[in-house]
Amino acid sequence: MKSKLLSTFFIVSSIFVFAQQPASSPNEVLEALNSKQDLQKNSLVKNIPFKNIGPTIMSGRVVDIDVNPDNPTEFYVGYASGGVWHTTNNGSTFSPILDSSDTQNVGDIAVDWNSKTIWVGTGENNSSRSSYAGIGILKSTDNGETWENMGLPDSHHIGRMLINPNNPDEVVIGVIGHLYTPNDERGVFKTTDGGKTWNKTLFIDSETGVIDVQHAPGNFKVMYASSWTRDRKAWNFSGSGNGSAIYKSTDAGDTWEKISIENSGFPTGNGVGRIGLAVYDENTIYALHDNQFNRPKSDEKEERRGLSKDDFKAMTVEDFLKLDDKKLNNYLKNNNFQEKYRAESVKQMVKSGAVKPIDLARYLEDANAMLFDTPVIGAEVYKSTDGGKTWKKTHEDYLDGVFFSYGYYFGEIRVDTQNPDAIYVMGVPIIKSKDGGKTFTSISRENVHADHQALWVNPNSSGHLINGNDGGLNMSYDDGENWEKLNVNSVGQFYTVNVDNQKPYNVYGGLQDNGVWVGSHSSSVNKSWQQSGQNPWESIMGGDGMQVQIDSRNPNIVYTGFQFGIYFRINRETSENANIQPKHQLGESPYRFNWQTPILLSPHNQDILYMGGNKLMRSMNQGNDWQAISPDLTSGGKQGNVAYGTITSISESPFQFGLIYVGSDDGFVHLTKDGGGSWNRISNSFPKDLWVSRVIASQHKKERAYVTLNGYRWDDFNTYIYMSDDYGQTWKSISSNIPNSPVNVIKEDPKNEHVLYAGTDNGAYVSFNKGNSWEAFSNGLPNVAVHDLVIHPEANDLVLGTHGRSIYLANIEPLQNMNPKMMEKSITLFDMDNIRRSWNWGSSWSQFLEPYEPSVDIKIFAKNDGSETIKILSESGVELNEIKANLDKGFNYIEYDLTMTEKGRKALMKGNSEIDISKSQNEKYYLPKGKYTIVVNNQQTTLEIK
Numbered sequence: 001m002k003s004k005l006l007s008t009f010f011i012v013s014s015i016f017v018f019a020q021q022p023a024s025s026p027n028e029v030l031e032a033l034n035s036k037q038d039l040q041k042n043s044l045v046k047n048i049p050f051k052n053i054g055p056t057i058m059s060g061r062v063v064d065i066d067v068n069p070d071n072p073t074e075f076y077v078g079y080a081s082g083g084v085w086h087t088t089n090n091g092s093t094f095s096p097i098l099d100s101s102d103t104q105n106v107g108d109i110a111v112d113w114n115s116k117t118i119w120v121g122t123g124e125n126n127s128s129r130s131s132y133a134g135i136g137i138l139k140s141t142d143n144g145e146t147w148e149n150m151g152l153p154d155s156h157h158i159g160r161m162l163i164n165p166n167n168p169d170e171v172v173i174g175v176i177g178h179l180y181t182p183n184d185e186r187g188v189f190k191t192t193d194g195g196k197t198w199n200k201t202l203f204i205d206s207e208t209g210v211i212d213v214q215h216a217p218g219n220f221k222v223m224y225a226s227s228w229t230r231d232r233k234a235w236n237f238s239g240s241g242n243g244s245a246i247y248k249s250t251d252a253g254d255t256w257e258k259i260s261i262e263n264s265g266f267p268t269g270n271g272v273g274r275i276g277l278a279v280y281d282e283n284t285i286y287a288l289h290d291n292q293f294n295r296p297k298s299d300e301k302e303e304r305r306g307l308s309k310d311d312f313k314a315m316t317v318e319d320f321l322k323l324d325d326k327k328l329n330n331y332l333k334n335n336n337f338q339e340k341y342r343a344e345s346v347k348q349m350v351k352s353g354a355v356k357p358i359d360l361a362r363y364l365e366d367a368n369a370m371l372f373d374t375p376v377i378g379a380e381v382y383k384s385t386d387g388g389k390t391w392k393k394t395h396e397d398y399l400d401g402v403f404f405s406y407g408y409y410f411g412e413i414r415v416d417t418q419n420p421d422a423i424y425v426m427g428v429p430i431i432k433s434k435d436g437g438k439t440f441t442s443i444s445r446e447n448v449h450a451d452h453q454a455l456w457v458n459p460n461s462s463g464h465l466i467n468g469n470d471g472g473l474n475m476s477y478d479d480g481e482n483w484e485k486l487n488v489n490s491v492g493q494f495y496t497v498n499v500d501n502q503k504p505y506n507v508y509g510g511l512q513d514n515g516v517w518v519g520s521h522s523s524s525v526n527k528s529w530q531q532s533g534q535n536p537w538e539s540i541m542g543g544d545g546m547q548v549q550i551d552s553r554n555p556n557i558v559y560t561g562f563q564f565g566i567y568f569r570i571n572r573e574t575s576e577n578a579n580i581q582p583k584h585q586l587g588e589s590p591y592r593f594n595w596q597t598p599i600l601l602s603p604h605n606q607d608i609l610y611m612g613g614n615k616l617m618r619s620m621n622q623g624n625d626w627q628a629i630s631p632d633l634t635s636g637g638k639q640g641n642v643a644y645g646t647i648t649s650i651s652e653s654p655f656q657f658g659l660i661y662v663g664s665d666d667g668f669v670h671l672t673k674d675g676g677g678s679w680n681r682i683s684n685s686f687p688k689d690l691w692v693s694r695v696i697a698s699q700h701k702k703e704r705a706y707v708t709l710n711g712y713r714w715d716d717f718n719t720y721i722y723m724s725d726d727y728g729q730t731w732k733s734i735s736s737n738i739p740n741s742p743v744n745v746i747k748e749d750p751k752n753e754h755v756l757y758a759g760t761d762n763g764a765y766v767s768f769n770k771g772n773s774w775e776a777f778s779n780g781l782p783n784v785a786v787h788d789l790v791i792h793p794e795a796n797d798l799v800l801g802t803h804g805r806s807i808y809l810a811n812i813e814p815l816q817n818m819n820p821k822m823m824e825k826s827i828t829l830f831d832m833d834n835i836r837r838s839w840n841w842g843s844s845w846s847q848f849l850e851p852y853e854p855s856v857d858i859k860i861f862a863k864n865d866g867s868e869t870i871k872i873l874s875e876s877g878v879e880l881n882e883i884k885a886n887l888d889k890g891f892n893y894i895e896y897d898l899t900m901t902e903k904g905r906k907a908l909m910k911g912n913s914e915i916d917i918s919k920s921q922n923e924k925y926y927l928p929k930g931k932y933t934i935v936v937n938n939q940q941t942t943l944e945i946k
Contacts, residue, residue: 024740043777046779047892058539059487065473137149159175213226244273377398495596648692721758738765780808872943
C-alpha cells in the first residue's frame with residue numbers, strides 16, 4: 001500500500017505547473033510604507049527599546065563609497081541592505097544617516113558636496129539571492145535627518161547616479177529594474193529640476209536595464225552607459241543577452257547612441273554580460289566585461305592523469321569493467337564518494353545493472369557544481385582610445401580566478417585619473433594593472449575580505465584607496481600593498497540566529513559571505529576588544545553562514561555549516577569538526593539542497609538531527625549516519641543553475657516525536673504524524689509557488705501550526721501568514737494589518753500562546769491575539785529585513801537577526817504578560833529585576849574619564865496617553881525621588897538613574913543612622929543596598945539592590 005501511495009505522489013509532482021505570481025505594483029509598495037509609518041506611530045510597542053549587540057568585526061556588503069574631494073577624511077558608505085553611513089574622521093567612527101527613511105536597501109549614492117545634498121538610489125545594484133528591491137530615489141538636504149522620495153518607485157534596483165558638478169539639479173540615473181520580473185521603469189532617467197520630474201532618455205526593453213553610467217572628468221556632456229540583460233528566478237540566473245551593450249551620449253544623457261556594435265571590437269550578441277565602465281577622459285574608456293560566451297575548444301590535448309567525471313558520460317559497461325581498480329578508487333576517493341563505494345563494489349553494481357557508468361558522473365552534478373562547470377570566457381578588460389568607436393582587449397590570456405562563474409556579482413572597474421594606465425578590477429580578488437591592462441597583480445591581502453564591490457581612487461593622491469567588499473571597508477595609502485580595516489559599523493547580513501542555555505547566554509548567527517559567529521548576548525559594540533586582542537565574537541565557520549543548532553545537553557556541540565547543505569558537527573571544546581552532509585545513493589540523482597539548508601535537533605532527543613534536501617533526512621546519531629524518511633517533498637525541481645525544489649523549513653512538534661512539518665521553496669507544506677512513514681500535503685489552499693519561509697509546530701497546542709510564505713522571488717511583496725488548529729486541514733490567514741512585505745519568520749512566545757512575533761523584509765512585529773492584529777516595533781530598530789528571530793525562554797529576550805544591521809535584542813517580559821484585563825487597567829506596573837550595587841556608580845578611576853552612570857527601566861503599560869508621577873520610596877515609605885513621565889498608550893520603558901534627591905538622602909539617613917551616603921564624583925547621590933518601592937498611580941513594584 002505504501003509503495004502505491006508513493007508512486008501516486010510522484011505522478012502528482014511531475015505534472016505540477018508553475019504559476020507565476022503577479023509582481024506588486026509601485027502604488028501597493030508605497031501604500032504599504034505609509035501604512036507602516038501609521039502603524040509605528042500608534043503601536044503599543046513603539047517604546048520597547050531594542051539594543052544592537054553587533055557584531056561589527058565582520059561587516060556586510062558595501063555597494064558604494066562617495067568621498068569629499070576637498071577633504072578625503074569625510075565620506076559616505078552605502079551598504080547593500082544596511083543603509084548609508086557617514087564619517088568625518090577617516091573611518092574611525094560612522095553615523096547611520098538613512099535610519100529615518102523607509103528602507104535600508106541601497107544601490108548607489110551620490111553627493112553634491114557644495115550643497116551637501118545626498119541622493120540615494122535604493123535597491124541593490126548586484127543581483128544576488130538577497131539583493132533587496134528599493135522604493136525609488138531618496139534625497140536629503142540635512143545629512144539624513146529627513147528624506148524625500150523623488151520618484152521612480154518601480155525601479156527596484158539602481159545601477160549608478162551622476163550629479164552635474166556645475167548644476168546640482170541635473171542628475172542622470174542608470175536604472176537596472178526588477179530582478180525577478182519584466183518592467184518598463186528601467187534604462188537611463190534624467191532630471192533637470194532636482195528630481196521633481198524625470199525623463200526616460202534610454203530604454204532597451206523590459207528585461208534590460210542600465211548597470212553603469214560614467215561621465216568624462218571635466219565634461220558632463222560626454223557620458224557612457226552600459227546596459228545589462230539579466231533575469232533571476234528561484235531556480236536560475238541568466239546574466240547575459242542581446243540587450244547588453246555600451247552606449248554614448250554627447251549631450252549629458254539626453255540622447256544615446258549604441259557604440260558596442262559589430263566590427264567595433266567589443267563583443268556583441270547573446271553572451272554579453274554585465275559591463276562596468278571607467279572613463280579617464282572623453283576618448284579613453286575602459287570596460288570590464290563578464291563574457292558569457294563559451295570558451296572555444298582547444299585543439300591541444302591536456303595531459304591528464306586519472307579519471308574525470310566526463311570520462312563516464314559515454315563509457316560502455318564493457319569499458320568500465322576493464323578500468324584499473326586503483327584509478328577508479330582514486331576517482332571515488334578524490335570526489336568524496338561514500339566509503340561503501342569502492343572499485344570492487346561499484347563494478348559489481350554496474351555488472352548487475354543496478355547502476356550505469358554515467359551514474360558516476362551524475363553523482364557529482366548538482367546545480368551548484370554545474371554552475372562552476374560552465375566553460376565561459378569570464379572576466380575581460382577592453383579599452384577604447386577614440387571615444388568608444390573601436391575597442392581592443394587589453395590582455396591576451398584569460399583572467400581566470402577573477403569572477404569564476406559569478407561575474408554577474410561584480411563588474412566594477414576604476415582608472416586612476418592621474419595615470420591612464422593604472423586600472424583596478426574588482427572580482428573575488430581585487431587586481432590592479434599599471435600597464436593599461438596588459439598584466440595584473442593582486443592587491444588582496446590577509447585582512448581584506450573577498451568579493452569586491454566598490455572602490456574609490458583618490459584623484460589627487462595616487463595610491464590612496466578605499467575599498468568596499470562583502471566583508472566591509474578597507475583603506476590603503478600605498479596602492480593596496482597594505483590595508484587598514486574600517487569595520488566599526490554593525491551592518492552584518494544575518495540569515496539565521498539562535499541562542500544557547502548558558503548564563504550569560506550566547507547568540508549564534510550565520511551571515512551572508514561571512515560565516516557563522518558566536519558571542520555573548522551582553523556583548524557591547526565598542527573598540528575595547530582591541531586592547532586585549534580578543535573580540536567578544538568568535539568565528540566558528542566560513543563560507544555563507546547558515547543555520548545553527550546547539551545541543552541543549554552540551555553547548556560545546558554545535559551543528560552548522562554553509563551554503564547548499566555543507567554542514568558540520570563542531571565540538572568547540574576540542575575544536576573537532578565532522579562533515580555530516582547526507583550523501584545520496586549511487587544511481588540516484590544528487591540530493592538538492594537549498595542555499596539556506598534547514599537543520600533541526602529533535603526536541604525529544606538531542607542525538608536526533610533532521611536535515612532537508614529535496615527529501616527529509618534523519619540521523620539518529622548526531623549526523624554520523626542518515627536515512628531519507630520521505631520521498632521528494634517538492635515539485636521535483638526545475639531546470640536551471642540554482643538548486644530548486646528543496647526543503648526550506650522543518651519543525652517537529654514538542655508534543656509528539658515524529659509529528660513533523662516540512663516546507664519547500666516551491667510552495668509545498670507536508671505533514672507526517674508517524675516519523676516519515678506517510679506524508680500528507682497540506683498546502684493546496686495556499687497561493688502557488690511561493691517560498692515557504694517558515695513552518696512552525698505549535699508549542700502550546702498539538703494540533704496547531706503556522707506557515708509563512710515569501711513572494712520576494714516573484715517580486716510579490718504581499719504578506720502571507722497562516723495558522724491552522726487542525727494539523728493543516730484548514731488554514732486561516734493571520735496577516736491582518738501587517739503592511740505588505742515578504743515574511744521571513746514567525747515564532748510563538750514560549751510563555752503566552754496568544755503572543756506571536758513576525759519578521760518581514762522591512763521590520764518586526766508582535767501580535768497579542770494570535771494574529772488578529774499586529775503591532776510594529778521601531779524603537780532603536782530601523783526599517784531593515786528581519787530574517788530570523790528567537791526568544792530566550794529564561795532571559796525573556798527577543799533576539800532579531802537582521803539582514804543588514806546585525807543583531808538586535810530587547811527584553812519582552814512585559815509583553816509576555818499581556819492579557820485582556822491589562823488592556824482595561826489605567827496603569828500596569830511590571831516586576832523589576834534585582835540589581836547589584838557597585839562602587840563605581842557615578843565615578844571613574846580618573847577625573848578625566850566619564851563616570852559610570854547606571855540605570856534601570858521602570859516598565860509600565862498605560863491604557864491611554866498621559867503624564868504620571870513615579871515615586872521611589874524606601875522600605876519604610878520615605879520618598880527618595882520622583883520622576884515626571886509622559887506615557888504613551890501601550891508599553892513604556894522609563895529610564896531611572898538610581899539616584900535620590902538631597903531631601904531624600906537626608907530622610908533616608910535620618911531613618912537609618914548606620915548608613916552614610918556620600919556624593920559621587922558626578923555630584924549625584926545613589927541608592928544604597930536595600931529594598932525600594934516604585935509607585936505609579938497606586939500601582940507598586942519592588943526594586944532590590946543587593
